[in-house]
Amino acid sequence: MIELLGDSDVHMDAEQVLVEIGVPVVPLLIKFLADADADARVRSDAVGVLRKIRPAPAEVVPLLIKLLGDADMLVRAAAAGMLYDIGSAAAEAFPALAKLLDDADKHVRVMAAAALLNIDEVAASAIPAVINLFRGDADKVCP
Numbered sequence: 707m708i709e710l711l712g713d714s715d716v717h718m719d720a721e722q723v724l725v726e727i728g729v730p731v732v733p734l735l736i737k738f739l740a741d742a743d744a745d746a747r748v749r750s751d752a753v754g755v756l757r758k759i760r761p762a763p764a765e766v767v768p769l770l771i772k773l774l775g776d777a778d779m780l781v782r783a784a785a786a787g788m789l790y791d792i793g794s795a796a797a798e799a800f801p802a803l804a805k806l807l808d809d810a811d812k813h814v815r816v817m818a819a820a821a822l823l824n825i826d827e828v829a830a831s832a833i834p835a836v837i838n839l840f841r842g843d844a845d846k847v848c849p
Contacts, residue, residue: 707720707723707724708720708724708734708735708738708748708752709748711724711748711751711752711755712745712747712748712751717751721751721754721755721758724755724759725755725758725759728759729759729761731755731759732756732759732761732765732766735752735755735756735759736765736766736769738752739752739753739756739769739773740769740772742776742777746776746777746778746780746781747780749773749776749778749780749781749784750778750780750781750783750784751784753770753773753781753784753785753787753788754784756788757784757787757788757791760791763792763795763796766788766792767789767792767795767796767798767799770785770788770789770792770796770799771785771798771799771802773785774786774789774799774802774803774805774806774818775802779809779810779811779813779814782806782809782811782814782817783811783813783814783817786803786806786814786817786818786820786821787817787820787821789803789821789825790817790820790821790824793824793825794824794825796821796825797825799821799825800822800825803818803821803822803825804818804822804835806818807819807822807835807839815839816839819835819839
């Protein structure tokens with residue numbers, strides 16, 4: 707069923723079914739996302755399904771941190787977006803998110819910045835880097 711996320715004819719239906727199944731499908735999504743050889747678009751869509759299911763942070767934050775280092779920008783951006791949703795319960799992702807402020811892809815940088823700012827007090831130290839990012843000084847974002 708997860709692979710059907712990559713089929714443009716049934717993508718939305720597959721997503722809806724997975725979301726309706728809910729928490730019982732989370733372990734399968736986690737296993738699928740751990741496969742770096744799976745199609746990147748499908749993996750980013752699988753993160754989107756996880757975002758809608760909203761599993762316990764402890765269940766997904768370690769995987770999301772790993773996905774922040776993925777070779778594909780869609781997967782990195784999706785992981786940062788879900789960490790944004792999780793907020794302060796994703797504080798352990800702070801160092802990995804901070805590294806993404808220097809990502810080659812602007813969308814990934816913006817998603818990482820948003821996630822950092824949503825991690826509450828821990829994010830305060832990232833504000834100067836975020837300001838530089840939006841000024842267009844991407845080379846000054848990370849030391």
